[in-house]
Amino acid sequence: MTTLIIISVLPIVLLYLGLYKAQKALLPVTLIGLLAALVTAVMQWNSNAQPIYHGMMLFNNFSVAFSVVSIISTMLILLLSKGYFEKISKHVAEYYAIILFSLAGIIVMVSYHNLTMLFIGIEIMSVSLYILAGIRKNDFASNEAALKYFLMGAFSTGFLLFGITLIYGSAGSFDLDAIRDFVVTYPRNIDPIFYIGVLLIIVGLCFKVGAAPFHFWTPDVYEGAPSLITAFMSTVVKTAGFAAFLRLFSACFITIADFWTPVLLAVTVLTLFIGNITALYQQNFKRMLAFSSISHAGYLLFAIVALGAASANSVFVYATAYSIASIIAFGALILVRQQTGSDNFEGFNGLAKSNPFLAFVITISMLSLAGIPLTAGFIGKFYMFSGALSQYKVWLVIIAVVNAIISIFYYFRVIIAMYFRDEERAVVIVPAYYKFVLGFSALATIIIGIYPSFISGLI
Amino acid sequence: MTVSILLFLPILAALLVLLFKNETAKHAALFFAVAELGIALYFLSGFVPDASFQYVIDLPWIQDFGIYFNAGIDGISMVMVLLTTILVPLIILSTYQHTYKNARAFYALILFMQAGLLTVFTALDGFLFYVGWEAALIPIYFICALWGGQNRIRVTIKFFIYTFAGSLFMLVGIIYLYLQTPGKLYDLHEFYNAGLDAAHQSWVFWAFFLAFAIKMPLFPFHTWQPDTYTEAPAAGTMLLSGIMLKMGIYGVIRWLIPNAPLGFLQWQNLAIILSTIGIIYASLIAFNQKDGKRLVAYSSIAHVGLISAGIFAWSVQGVQGAMIQMLSHGINVVGMFFIWDIISRRLNTREISQLGGIAKVAPNFSIAFLIIVLGTVALPLTNGFVGEFLLLKGVFSYNIWFAAVAGLTIIFGAVYMLRMYKNVMQGETNQLTAIFADITASEKLVLGIICVLIIGIGVYPQAILHISEASVVKLVRSVNQNFANSKF
Numbered sequence: 018m019t020t021l022i023i024i025s026v027l028p029i030v031l032l033y034l035g036l037y038k039a040q041k042a043l044l045p046v047t048l049i050g051l052l053a054a055l056v057t058a059v060m061q062w063n064s065n066a067q068p069i070y071h072g073m074m075l076f077n078n079f080s081v082a083f084s085v086v087s088i089i090s091t092m093l094i095l096l097l098s099k100g101y102f103e104k105i106s107k108h109v110a111e112y113y114a115i116i117l118f119s120l121a122g123i124i125v126m127v128s129y130h131n132l133t134m135l136f137i138g139i140e141i142m143s144v145s146l147y148i149l150a151g152i153r154k155n156d157f158a159s160n161e162a163a164l165k166y167f168l169m170g171a172f173s174t175g176f177l178l179f180g181i182t183l184i185y186g187s188a189g190s191f192d193l194d195a196i197r198d199f200v201v202t203y204p205r206n207i208d209p210i211f212y213i214g215v216l217l218i219i220v221g222l223c224f225k226v227g228a229a230p231f232h233f234w235t236p237d238v239y240e241g242a243p244s245l246i247t248a249f250m251s252t253v254v255k256t257a258g259f260a261a262f263l264r265l266f267s268a269c270f271i272t273i274a275d276f277w278t279p280v281l282l283a284v285t286v287l288t289l290f291i292g293n294i295t296a297l298y299q300q301n302f303k304r305m306l307a308f309s310s311i312s313h314a315g316y317l318l319f320a321i322v323a324l325g326a327a328s329a330n331s332v333f334v335y336a337t338a339y340s341i342a343s344i345i346a347f348g349a350l351i352l353v354r355q356q357t358g359s360d361n362f363e364g365f366n367g368l369a370k371s372n373p374f375l376a377f378v379i380t381i382s383m384l385s386l387a388g389i390p391l392t393a394g395f396i397g398k399f400y401m402f403s404g405a406l407s408q409y410k411v412w413l414v415i416i417a418v419v420n421a422i423i424s425i426f427y428y429f430r431v432i433i434a435m436y437f438r439d440e441e442r443a444v445v446i447v448p449a450y451y452k453f454v455l456g457f458s459a460l461a462t463i464i465i466g467i468y469p470s471f472i473s474g475l476i
Numbered sequence: 477m478t479v480s481i482l483l484f485l486p487i488l489a490a491l492l493v494l495l496f497k498n499e500t501a502k503h504a505a506l507f508f509a510v511a512e513l514g515i516a517l518y519f520l521s522g523f524v525p526d527a528s529f530q531y532v533i534d535l536p537w538i539q540d541f542g543i544y545f546n547a548g549i550d551g552i553s554m555v556m557v558l559l560t561t562i563l564v565p566l567i568i569l570s571t572y573q574h575t576y577k578n579a580r581a582f583y584a585l586i587l588f589m590q591a592g593l594l595t596v597f598t599a600l601d602g603f604l605f606y607v608g609w610e611a612a613l614i615p616i617y618f619i620c621a622l623w624g625g626q627n628r629i630r631v632t633i634k635f636f637i638y639t640f641a642g643s644l645f646m647l648v649g650i651i652y653l654y655l656q657t658p659g660k661l662y663d664l665h666e667f668y669n670a671g672l673d674a675a676h677q678s679w680v681f682w683a684f685f686l687a688f689a690i691k692m693p694l695f696p697f698h699t700w701q702p703d704t705y706t707e708a709p710a711a712g713t714m715l716l717s718g719i720m721l722k723m724g725i726y727g728v729i730r731w732l733i734p735n736a737p738l739g740f741l742q743w744q745n746l747a748i749i750l751s752t753i754g755i756i757y758a759s760l761i762a763f764n765q766k767d768g769k770r771l772v773a774y775s776s777i778a779h780v781g782l783i784s785a786g787i788f789a790w791s792v793q794g795v796q797g798a799m800i801q802m803l804s805h806g807i808n809v810v811g812m813f814f815i816w817d818i819i820s821r822r823l824n825t826r827e828i829s830q831l832g833g834i835a836k837v838a839p840n841f842s843i844a845f846l847i848i849v850l851g852t853v854a855l856p857l858t859n860g861f862v863g864e865f866l867l868l869k870g871v872f873s874y875n876i877w878f879a880a881v882a883g884l885t886i887i888f889g890a891v892y893m894l895r896m897y898k899n900v901m902q903g904e905t906n907q908l909t910a911i912f913a914d915i916t917a918s919e920k921l922v923l924g925i926i927c928v929l930i931i932g933i934g935v936y937p938q939a940i941l942h943i944s945e946a947s948v949v950k951l952v953r954s955v956n957q958n959f960a961n962s963k964f
């Protein structure tokens with residue numbers, strides 16, 4: 018709980034710092050604050066948590082794990098932000114503050130124990146993100162992204178809220194335990210309204226995690242928003258969305274899985290194919306990452322489709338692997354874009370010769386996203402496939418395999434551009450903190466890939 | 477002493493090679509490769525040729541999933557380990573005349589690949605096997621795509637997609653088998669006892685078969701192979717054809733047939749038919765090849781077709797023949813590609829029609845070439861003979877007609893190989909070949925070793941057959957036992 022308090026108070030401190038023009042102190046203070054939040058979160062580990070505040074929140078191991086990964090990802094992304102926001106606007110403090118508010122919403126999302134808290138968490142996160150997407154006030158694409166995101170987001174929130182009310186209407190409570198008890202006690206005569214509620218919640222949550230056919234906002238928003246914000250949205254926000262998804266479904270709806278599994282199965286298959294096939298046709302690296310993030314949402318949905326005891330672990334490992342690989346990709350994108358001014362694949366031509374280190378970490382990231390062994394991404398896919406196969410969803414896994422093969426084409430385009438296409442180019446300057454973030458992420462990717470027991474099996 | 481030394485030394489070596497300068501990297505790489513061979517020979521000296529696994533390492537790796545770092549060497553693995561550790565130093569030595577740009581990365585990748593290959597050949601855990609399988613693929617992809625010929629980008633991505641697709645299906649098969657094991661382990665012997673019914677084994681068979689058929693490659697999964705062999709740098713082609721395709725054959729012996737014996741029984745005929753089609757098809761295409769390297773690539777498909785037919789016939793002779801033929805084919809094909817590397821480096825062409833009369837100007841070269849050709853066409857007292865004889869005997873005991881068709885490979889092979897030799901080496905020298913310089917010291921060393929091996933194994937094949945015999949007999953019997961049980 019202390020974690021949440023720290024993360025909520027921190028942005029206010031930052032706003033004051035901004036007010037007193039202490040620009041230099043912003044990043045250090047943010048990082049120190051997040052570090053403190055991280056420590057308090059870790060201290061909650063295995064503390065045998067009980068629901069607090071009349072069952073509103075439950076800070077159990079699941080929450081700790083996802084909070085930790087969210088906080089670490091945010092720290093890495095913020096490290097990349099040094100000098101980034103200054104170029105966009107003078108009011109830097111606001112951006113740090115808004116990102117942290119969003120993170121506060123995320124912490125609520127991964128530790129709610131009551132549907133109202135889920136709603137509040139999602140809203141805190143989303144409203145912050147609407148602003149962040151439109152952070153470049155004078156940029157047309159950024160404005161478009163913000164508006165699109167806001168309209169679509171508001172729409173999906175409506176679905177979610179309607180779903181929650183319908184469930185409240187039949188179960189008589191917002192509390193996860195109470196809803197579960199309701200489902201378990203009256204398995205034969207659950208009101209149809211309850212089922213409709215479940216469907217609407219699925220729609221709302223699929224919007225938030227960018228699963229097809231509710232994904233239409235993703236590419237434009239990801240492309241229009243500043244790259245750093247895109248990195249935040251496609252890693253931390255997505256992870257939190259799935260954590261919230263999983264928490265609700267494994268706590269409440271697992272006994273009526275026969276009802277919603279076909280729906281989610283269809284969503285998963287659609288998401289995989291749409292994400293991968295559209296990514297294939299992109300010429301723009303950032304847009305490719307946006308579509309690939311849709312396809313990764315498809316793989317993450319495996320854990321919910323094949324809901325079981327190991328699901329939380331699978332989502333955790335997969336989301337961690339995906340997040341760190343994406344952070345590398347976006348970090349590299351920012352650097353390359355600064356130099357060449359383009360997001361296209363051609364911008365990466367000949368990078369291996371001018372910047373061997375950068376090319377190497379991007380390669381690791383792409384291999385991880387493609388799911389090649391000895392990287393974290395493979396372990397994530399491996400867990401997902403194992404989970405699905407253990408429930409005899411063989412066809413789903415075959416479809417996923419076909420998609421993994423398709424994904425090779427577009428991830429390897431980057432590698433091919435960097436290594437095999439020669440082009441004389443100036444050396445891209447990689448600042449020290451970029452080196453740290455990229456190197457750390459690449460190392461983490463390989464370590465998790467070789468010895469996943471570091472992070473798997475925690476929850 | 478456990479097999480882990482064998483697996484980790486190349487990785488360590490690869491990292492160390494990266495620290496060297498580009499000029500000296502090849503010496504360092506050769507040093508480590510020879511050291512690796514030394515370790516393998518040390519293992520061989522202490523190896524007891526019974527059916528047991530020796531030098532076993534068994535450490536917990538990912539315990540939630542029953543995954544262990546479990547590897548060991550039995551007779552079958554020993555032959556594969558020898559194949560890898562003998563060929564890698566030869567291949568590194570064969571590159572001495574080349575100056576590759578960024579050479580240290582080149583040699584580091586070769587050593588990384590060796591680690592992957594050895595992992596595949598010694599793994600006793602399904603997960604480890606898969607990891608090794610992919611770990612061998614990534615380095616060779618980069619070797620081919622970075623130092624390859626004109627069309628390398630298109631060709632290598634095709635190669636990568638093909639093999640990656642196959643291996644993903646295998647991964648599904650491995651996970652599926654794991655879920656069926658009584659103890660929820662990835663252990664190979666647990667897999668053998670998974671006890672699936674015939675219908676499910678049929679699916680498992682296909683999951684593994686796709687991966688192995690693409691890797692070998694079997695007709696009709698071979699379309700990546702000639703292009704990739706042609707575009708890859710010489711060392712890459714040697715690694716692919718000499719060692720990497722043996723991953724597929726080894727996989728059939730160790731992972732495909734014993735894991736899904738009943739599934740295998742249902743598809744045995746098809747597998748043998750595909751193998752024999754591959755033999756005829758590749759031989760016919762090899763007849764018409766103008767490019768020497770391509771000709772060797774197709775001849776390799778034909779030879780591998782015979783090996784796989786012998787394995788799928790599943791008898792002790794057939795599998796024993798496959799074991800020795802894998803070693804022989806590896807040695808011969810590396811020699812053959814090296815011959816063409818020498819020619820193309822000197823003359824900048826691989827067009828057979830432009831060559832001729834080289835024997836007159838380069839006598840040493842011509843002797844080595846002749847011995848390699850004779851080994852490839854399986855003349856008695858060369859290494860090719862024993863293997864092909866046993867393989868054909870294996871196929872013969874399964875079905876005489878298959879054996880008759882498969883036997884054509886020897887005749888066809890003799891025709892196109894000897895014709896190639898005649899056109900390249902004999903006849904009158906022309907303007908191009910008149911300046912052909914005879915082989916240098918390092919080339920002499922490589923070709924000399926290859927020739928000694930060709931004749932040595934040909935004269936005394938028992939040395940190799942002896943290593944794998946007990947393991948092969950045990951494996952074949954245990955699978956046949958499965959067949960017998962299923963009939964009652």
